[in-house]
Amino acid sequence: MPTLISHDTITPISQDGWELAEVGAPVNGSRRIVPVDDWRPESGDGLHLPGDAEPEARFSEAPLIAINFANFSDGRGLSLAVLLRTRFNFTGELRAIGDVHPELLYYLRRCGFDSYLLPDGRRAETALSTLAPYTDYYQASVLEPNPAHRRIRRFA
Amino acid sequence: MYRYDSFDQKFVDERVVHYRAQTERYLAGELPEDEFLQLRLRNGLYIQRLAPMLRVAVPYGTLDSRQLRALAYIARHYDRGYGHLSTRQNVQFNWPELAEVPDILQDLAAVQMHAIQTSGSCIRNVTTDQFAGVAADESVDPRPYCELIRQWSTSHPEFDWLPRKFKIAVTGAGVDRAAVDVHDIGLVVYRTDDGEIRFDVKVGGGLGRTPVIGKTIRQGLPAHHLLTYLEAILRVYNRYGRRDNKYKARIKILVRAMTADGFRDKVDTEWANLEGSPSTLNDDDLARIEAHFQPPAYKSPPAGAEILGTQRLEEPAFDRWLKHNVAAHKHPGYAIVTLSTKLTGVPPGDVSDVQMDAVAGWADQYGFGEIRISHEQNFVLPDVRLEQLFELWRKAEAAQLGANNVGRIDDIICCPGGDYCSLANAKSIPIAEAIQRKFESFDYQYDLGVLDLNISGCMNACGHHHVGHIGILGVDKKGAEFYQISLGGHAGNGASLGQIIGPSFSREDVPETIETILRVFLDRRLENEPFLDCFRRVGMDPFKERVYANSD
Structure with missing residues (x-):
């Protein structure tokens, strides 16, 4: 079973309310997350993007965007997330799906993700224990738009 | 030099705890080998042919005596009593135990050191002129900017999972000792006539299988914009660099595919959105970081x-x-x-x-x-x-550190080669030794002048053979070790890539071939002319003719 971590806690999939839809799949109660070709801004559907997608302004109307990681060491989804959050002011839920690795959620989090669907076999305990391995970071991020030296007295 | 504040110290301390936990999860079987690999690489730990290799970061090649003593202790306590100075100004240990690496990191953290991002597909340790801050020919001390880049690139949320490794070098002197033309990003920092600090930005240089001289995509970038401009370059690379083939994943391949102009346009479009963002450096930021690199209390008047x-x-x-x-x-x-x-x-x-x-x-x-x-x-x-x-x-x-051969033929840059490295096609260290034996006195006799001789054991080019005035590359020919020789490479100002002289040589024939090349040089040389200038003047033909004179 995949594990959903949402807002830093394990969320039972049954309470999630979102379902990843194949192209043309029927609606069965859950809200759907659909590929960009099937998605309309006014539909209320979530949007499913591959890591190499080009972000668009209209995407910010989605209630949820799921970015797929083809493999966990593919960082394209990180840049896509940053662009959606900072350039297109996307304020809905940003979810990491695909080959999401529990050791790496702290990167994802700082790029603006707020939920993570860990595939079967990946340890949710690890994910929860390593969400914030560092108290603070040097550089700006989606979570913290100011670099450390701008927030606290440094280099002195 | 830069000293950690409590922020830096806390970060490296937490890094030790974090990496220790990752190592424990691996040893407990919770983390598969191929997944742990990506984590340990981002902490400088390779598994080599004979044992793990730990690469310790020496930011822009600067360390203090206490740090060097700590490295000596690590060599003694965790290794076999020696370490290795790398071509990227770092220090490597060849025999640490994987399970002891967290303890080594703890010892390093105690002296403000770490191994963060010394390998893996991420932004590596930034390098610079080894004479930074003291060179007579320097216009701007590059170290404050190196330190800013170090901090900015450390555990960057967006740029730690790039298509491939990423190396940045900075120079601020008349003579480029940092080889900025052969880095993913090469930065040339200088002061304008009205005192402003500016950067020229080169991208897409590199060695490896596809050696390329970097292209300048921005001139006169004000220092305040350094980090946001780097962010724009890295974002374009992270998004569009190839990930399907590791040999085509470096930024040089992307720059070539997009053309330098196309790449510049993409970066400029991205940067338009970042210019003036909170990562922009202000005068106060620059003044405070520069304060870390004030000259020491030199004695006056000069004597001696x-x-x-x-x-x-x-x-x-x-x-x-x-x-x-x-x-x-x-x-x-x-x-x-x-x-x-x-x-x-x-x-x-x-x-x-x-x-x-x-x-x-x-x-x-x-x-x-x-x-x-x-x-x-x-x-x-x-x-x-x-x-x-x-x-x-x-x-x-x-102490056997007094050899008077800097910049001479026996000051060889050499990778660990087939003796240690699992990638190598051929041994490199015995070649270096044979050349040193043969030419130490030869140089004394003939005064060959400045001559960079670089040896790589395979085409990954860790020994920088492409930019050696004489370059030697180990190749595999049906299971036998052979060596290809190139001439005319250069890493400094006006960088150039060596040209291959012709068919490769057996290991035994390499020293004699080098001697033939040097004899041609001595015959053709104008008074005191360096090898590189001579080669550029007379071209490959005279060398080629003599080297292959006796072959069929």
Whole structure:
């Protein structure tokens, strides 16, 4: 079973309310997350993007965007997330799906993700224990738009 | 030099805890080998042919005596009593136990050091001129900017999972000693006539399988915009760099595919959105980081020039050492000393714990406690008083660090090669040794001048053979080790890539072939002409003709 971590806690999939839809799949109660070709801004559907997608302004109307990681060491989804959050002011839920690795959620989090669907076999305990391995970071991020030296007295 | 504040210290301390937990999860079987690989690589831990290899970051090649003593302790306690100075100014240990690496990191953190991002597909340790801050030909000290880049790139949320490794080098001097033309990003920092600090930005240079000279995509970038501009470049690379083939994943391939103009346009479009963002540096930021790199309390007035004149007349070997290993310092009365690790029979860059302790002691005794590591794999003492050079030279000689061969044919850049590395096609260290044996006295006899000879054991080019005036590359020919020789490469100002002279040579034939090349050079050379200038003037043909004269 995949594990959903949402807002830093394990969320039972049954309470999630979102379902990843194949192209043309029927609606069965859950809200759907659909590929960009099937998605309309006014539909209320979530949007499913591959890591190499080009972000668009209209995407910010989605209630949820799921970015797929083809493999966990593919960082394209990180840049896509940053662009959606900072350039297109996307304020809905940003979810990491695909080959999401529990050791790496702290990167994802700082790029603006707020939920993570860990595939079967990946340890949710690890994910929860390593969400914030560092108290603070040097550089700006989606979570913290100011670099450390701008927030606290440094280099002195 | 830069000293950690509580922020830096906390970060590296937390890194130790974090990495220790990752190692424990791996050892407990919770983390599969191929997944742990990506994590340990981002902490400098390779698994090599014989054992793990841990690469410790020496940010822009600068360390103090306490840090060097800690490295000596690590060599003694966790390794086999030696370490290796790398071509990216870092220090490598070849025999640590995987399970002990967290303890090593803890010892490193105690002296403000770490191994973060010294391998893996991320932004690597930034490198610079080993004479930064003291070179007589320097216009801007690059170290404050290197430190800003170090901090900005450390555990960057967006850029730690790039298509491939990413290397940034910075130079601020007339002579480029940082090889900025062959880095993913090469930065040239200078001061304009009205005192503004500006950067020229080169991208897409590199060695490896596809050697390329970097292209300048921005001139005159004000220092305030350095980090946001780097962010724009990295974002374009992270999004569009190839990930389907690791040999085509470096930024140079992307720049070539998009063309330099196309790449520049993409970066500029991205940067338009970042210009002025909170990561922009203000005057106060720059002033505070520069304050970390203020010159030490140099003694005035300068002394020692006279006694030096006498000493060099009395000791020809000292005179040679002064000519080759000692460089001009910004401050009168001081000199920059390069301590060569290139002793015949010792793998280039290898230094023992005893030597590390000795160098640390000299840094305290003859300087201000600071040491540099050069990309040519030598130690540098940046602040030695002229009247103390002779005494230092004597001690260096006794510690086997006094070879007077810096920039000469036997100051070889060499990768670990087939003796250690699992990627290598051929051994490189025995070739280096054979060349050193053959040409040390040859150079003495004929005064060959400045000559960079670089050896790589495979086409990944860790020994920078493409930019050696003479480059040697180990190749595999039906299971046998052969060596391809190239001429005319150069890493500094006006960088160029070597041209292959012709069919490759067996290991036994390499030294003799090099001798033939040098004989052609000596025949053709104008008075005191360096090898590179001679080659550029006469071209490949005379060398080729003589080298292959006796073959069919």
